[in-house]
Amino acid sequence: MERHKKILEYSLSSLSRRKYKNLSIIVVYTLMVAFMASILFMTHSFKEEALSVFTNAPDLIVQKVTGGRHDLIPVDYIQFIEKIPGVKSATPRYWGYYYDATTDGTYTIIGLTENREELKLVRGAMPASGGECAIGRGIMEARMAYIGGEILFFDSKREVLTLSIAGIFEAESDLLTNDLIVMRKEDSLRLLGIPDNKATDLAVEVYNETEVNTIARKITFNLHGTRPITKNEILRTYDSLFNWRAGMIFAVFIGPLAAFCILVWDKATGLSAEERKEIGILKAIGWDSSDILEQKLYEGAAISLTSFLTGIILAYIHIYFFDASFLAPALKGWSVLFPSYRLMPQINLYHIFSMFFLIVVPYTAVTIIPSWKVSVTDPDVVMR
Amino acid sequence: MDTIIKTTGISKIYNPGMPDEMRALSDINIEIGREEIALLKGPSGSGKTTLLSLIGCMSRPSEGSIFINGKDVAGLPERFLAEIRRKTFGFIFQHFNLIRGLSALENIMLPLYPTNIKISEIRERTETIIMDFGLLDKKKTLVERLSGGEQQRTAIARALIGNPDIILADEPTAHLDTKLSEELLEILFALNKKGKTIIIATHDPFVYGRDMIGRIIEMRDGTIQEVTGSS
Numbered sequence: 001m002e003r004h005k006k007i008l009e010y011s012l013s014s015l016s017r018r019k020y021k022n023l024s025i026i027v028v029y030t031l032m033v034a035f036m037a038s039i040l041f042m043t044h045s046f047k048e049e050a051l052s053v054f055t056n057a058p059d060l061i062v063q064k065v066t067g068g069r070h071d072l073i074p075v076d077y078i079q080f081i082e083k084i085p086g087v088k089s090a091t092p093r094y095w096g097y098y099y100d101a102t103t104d105g106t107y108t109i110i111g112l113t114e115n116r117e118e119l120k121l122v123r124g125a126m127p128a129s130g131g132e133c134a135i136g137r138g139i140m141e142a143r144m145a146y147i148g149g150e151i152l153f154f155d156s157k158r159e160v161l162t163l164s165i166a167g168i169f170e171a172e173s174d175l176l177t178n179d180l181i182v183m184r185k186e187d188s189l190r191l192l193g194i195p196d197n198k199a200t201d202l203a204v205e206v207y208n209e210t211e212v213n214t215i216a217r218k219i220t221f222n223l224h225g226t227r228p229i230t231k232n233e234i235l236r237t238y239d240s241l242f243n244w245r246a247g248m249i250f251a252v253f254i255g256p257l258a259a260f261c262i263l264v265w266d267k268a269t270g271l272s273a274e275e276r277k278e279i280g281i282l283k284a285i286g287w288d289s290s291d292i293l294e295q296k297l298y299e300g301a302a303i304s305l306t307s308f309l310t311g312i313i314l315a316y317i318h319i320y321f322f323d324a325s326f327l328a329p330a331l332k333g334w335s336v337l338f339p340s341y342r343l344m345p346q347i348n349l350y351h352i353f354s355m356f357f358l359i360v361v362p363y364t365a366v367t368i369i370p371s372w373k374v375s376v377t378d379p380d381v382v383m384r
Numbered sequence: 385m386d387t388i389i390k391t392t393g394i395s396k397i398y399n400p401g402m403p404d405e406m407r408a409l410s411d412i413n414i415e416i417g418r419e420e421i422a423l424l425k426g427p428s429g430s431g432k433t434t435l436l437s438l439i440g441c442m443s444r445p446s447e448g449s450i451f452i453n454g455k456d457v458a459g460l461p462e463r464f465l466a467e468i469r470r471k472t473f474g475f476i477f478q479h480f481n482l483i484r485g486l487s488a489l490e491n492i493m494l495p496l497y498p499t500n501i502k503i504s505e506i507r508e509r510t511e512t513i514i515m516d517f518g519l520l521d522k523k524k525t526l527v528e529r530l531s532g533g534e535q536q537r538t539a540i541a542r543a544l545i546g547n548p549d550i551i552l553a554d555e556p557t558a559h560l561d562t563k564l565s566e567e568l569l570e571i572l573f574a575l576n577k578k579g580k581t582i583i584i585a586t587h588d589p590f591v592y593g594r595d596m597i598g599r600i601i602e603m604r605d606g607t608i609q610e611v612t613g614s615s
């Protein structure tokens with residue numbers, strides 16, 4: 001025990017002796033870890049966000065397609081769907097997008113028939129009657145709105161629709177509510193230009209999830225021009241989209257990775273004459289190969305762990321306090337998918353462990369190889 | 385005579401089987417008595433350093449046996465050799481071989497790091513030795529900032545920290561002026577009086593002809609020419 005303690009002490013003092021060299025290694029190493037972790041945290045956050053949105057999604061969505069376009073669906077289709085065995089409920093959904101020229105933003109409009117649980121309010125109340133609405137934080141900021149205030153829209157006939165703000169959203173997931181405006185059904189019909197007997201789509205809940213495909217098939221077969229989309233299909237689409245994005249980012253990541261590899265290569269291929277001599281001296285005065293390896297291992301591990309932890313912390317700060325602003329230019333595409341919103345901190349131990357085993361362990365192993373080669377040779381070279 | 389070191393038929397071949405194969409020692413048979421001062425003497429390239437490194441367990445002979453305190457060490461695994469180097473031998477190298485960037489104190493403590501001796505005890509021992517060598521006010525100084533004489537004393541102190549029985553010195557006066565050379569010899573002789581066996585490899589005439597030297601081993605071309613003064 002004493003022995004290891006002293007060897008450890010010596011390793012740490014050795015690190016500080018070669019301050020500049022080791023600091024430069026730590027800097028490159030940390031940046032690489034921070035970069036990699038940023039990407040992982042970010043894609044992971046996106047995925048989690050999307051998942052939390054879609055687990056609340058209905059089992060089945062039925063759309064109508066006319067000429068390949070998404071069309072409004074007749075509400076009376078519900079009567080047929082509800083009769084299919086295994087269907088728990090079918091409800092019309094009223095939603096769409098509203099382009100606001102003054103703020104150059106596109107808002108998502110949802111018309112309420114009954115209250116939706118997954119939308120949690122931060123302040124105020126959900127719209128209880130026509131003429132009221134609840135809005136997302138992004139819109140609140142863009143329009144400088146407040147509870148009790150009014151918000152103006154132009155409906156599909158260019159007439160003014162004035163709604164009073166009853167509440168502001170603070171959902172678990174900003175992704176869902178940031179650009180959201182929720183109002184009563186009748187106001188949404190006006191705003192979106194939907195006739196009384198139509199809806200945007202139908203949400204279908206089933207009793208048994210394994211029957212969902214059979215039910216979907218029955219719907220397409222009997223209701224001409226409908227397209228049912230199951231929850232699983234939606235999840236899969238998003239998943240592959242996320243993975244593809246992550247792949248793109250990894251291409252960007254090749255730069256720091258290459259720098260890191262050069263660094264490792266440099267370390268792996270040789271020791272300076274001074275380092276060799278030091279190993280020789282230590283052996284000559286009574287250290288054996290395993291003591292020297294132990295010392296080098298501590299050095300490598302100290303560098304690795306410091307860089308790794310700093311990198312992870314930097315990545316965390318970068319993503320969650322700076323909204324990934326350093327990576328954002330490389331990731332413009334994300335904004336096509338999602339408007340700017342705040343990521344929820346998600347630490348995934350699996351990712352941290354896999355990065356640990358992919359970076360720290362190989363680095364430490366590779367960098368002690370040259371030391372090992374020197375340490376097993378006879379120390380009599382120091383006598384020349 | 386109580387023999388502390390004995391070699392039987394040792395030879396050393398560098399790079400065996402390679403084009404640059406080099407036979408540095410052939411069939412060396414010597415004995416060195418306990419508490420004796422022995423001198424390895426011979427021209428450059430005669431194999432003094434090679435023999436010293438074999439005796440000091442820094443490398444292994446190609447043939448033959450080396451007995452230290454009656455025990456054959458030639459075939460021992462690396463781990464034991466390191467321990468023997470630490471416990472039995474103190475080395476004084478031609479170029480001091482101190483580790484730059486460390487203080488005199490740390491350099492002296494270094495041999496005892498891979499042991500289970502408490503750091504506080506190592507520090508105590510080191511302080512005592514440092515005092516003996518008059519390095520007390522320099523103990524925190526980095527070794528590269530020490531004068532030649534101070535570096536030399538630091539190197540000797542490091543050789544002594546493990547309280548070895550045998551001190552091996554390779555060309556210890558090579559880089560020293562007359563005054564420091566004399567000082568060094570006095571230190572070595574004093575250590576001998578305290579019971580240390582001392583082997584000096586040198587071709588410096590300044591060292592020759594001292595009364596204290598008990599045995600002179602003359603080497604040439606990797607062989608023993610003549611041994612004088614053995615009892």
Ligand SMILES: Nc1ncnc2c1ncn2[C@@H]1O[C@H](COP(=O)(O)OP(=O)(O)OP(=O)(O)O)[C@@H](O)[C@H]1O
Nearest residue numbers: 398399406408427428429430431432433434435587
């Ligand atoms: N690692 C090595 N590889 C090949 N040859 C070596 C090696 N070490 C020493 N030699 C050769 O072995 C011979 C003996 O060398 P050694 O250093 O023992 O001589 P020396 O008597 O100590 O000489 P000097 O007085 O110059 O120090 C020399 O010819 C040298 O070139």
Ligand SMILES: [Mg+2]
Nearest residue numbers: 432433434554
């Ligand atoms: Mg020599």
